[in-house]
Each structure stands twice: as C-alpha cells, then as structure tokens.
Amino acid sequence: MYELTYTERVQYKRRQDTAYQAGEEAVTNLRAALALAALTLPSLSNDGPVAGHGFVRLGGCNAAFANRLAEVVAAGAHALQYQQKVVTAEKPQEAPAAPDPVVAFLLAVRRPTRTPVRVDRIPTPAH
Structure with a gap:
C-alpha cells in the first residue's frame, strides 16, 4: 500500500480545504439568492469536499x-x-420595449401564485 509523503498530504489537505470553502461559498450564495425570492431551504448545507470539489446538500422539499x-x-x-x-442585438433601438431584466425577474418572483406553473411544457389549449 502506498503512503502519501508529507508534501502530498499537505497538498491534499489544501485541496480539501479549498473544496470545503467553495461549498461554503456556494451555500451562502444560494441562500442569499433564495432569500431574494422569499424562499428558504432549511436543509441547505455544505456537505464537505467530495472528490476534491465542494458539495452542497440541498435536501428535500415539498x-x-x-x-x-x-x-x-x-x-x-x-x-x-x-x-x-439586448446586449447582442445589432441595433439596440429595434429591441422590443421591456422592463429592465432585474425588475422583470423581481416582479415575476414576488407575484403571489395560486397555481403552479409548469416550466417544462408549453401550455396547450383545453379540448
């Protein structure tokens, strides 16, 4: 069985620490983004490094x-x-009039909903 040298152990520890920190930052970023939409995932957490990468546990939800x-x-x-x-349009003056994307997003997520919106299908008319 191969044993790691001191240098390899230090390098491994640094990679693990970096991966753990990446997970912590991802959790913080996602928690803040969800808070903007008044959403909370109580089980959102850093699950530690997995294969040298940060790993975020999202948990279950209803x-x-x-x-x-x-x-x-x-x-x-x-x-x-x-x-x-809008950014890639050749002539910005021809772009359709629409609210700022950030404003549009905030209006969309702040509106109260009673019926879930299916995002995987285009609505079809009733028969």
Whole structure:
C-alpha cells in the first residue's frame, strides 16, 4: 500500500480545504439568492469536499416549494436570455420595449401564485 509523503498530504489537505470553502461559498450564495425570492431551504448545507470539489446538500422539499423554485429559476433564466438578446442585438433601438431584466425577474418572483406553473411544457389549449 502506498503512503502519501508529507508534501502530498499537505497538498491534499489544501485541496480539501479549498473544496470545503467553495461549498461554503456556494451555500451562502444560494441562500442569499433564495432569500431574494422569499424562499428558504432549511436543509441547505455544505456537505464537505467530495472528490476534491465542494458539495452542497440541498435536501428535500415539498411539491409547492419545488414548483415555486422552478418559477424563480425560470424567471431568472428568461431575464438573462432577454438581457443577452439586448446586449447582442445589432441595433439596440429595434429591441422590443421591456422592463429592465432585474425588475422583470423581481416582479415575476414576488407575484403571489395560486397555481403552479409548469416550466417544462408549453401550455396547450383545453379540448
């Protein structure tokens, strides 16, 4: 069996510490982002380094929370797509009039919802 040298052990420890810190930062960032949408995942935590990478444990949640989280992610994705279209447009004056992407996102996540929005399918008319 191969035993690590002192130098290899120190390098391994540094990689593990860096991975752990990356997990801590990811948890902090995700918790802050969820708070902007008035969402909380109580079981969100750093699960320590896994294979030299930070690992975040999201935990379980109920269906209502998962649907709300899907809405928030979709609204953020749409805002980013709109922002990229505006930035890459050849003639910005031809871009459709729309609110600032950040404002659009915040309006989307702050609106009260009663019915979950399916983000994986385009709504079809009733038969």
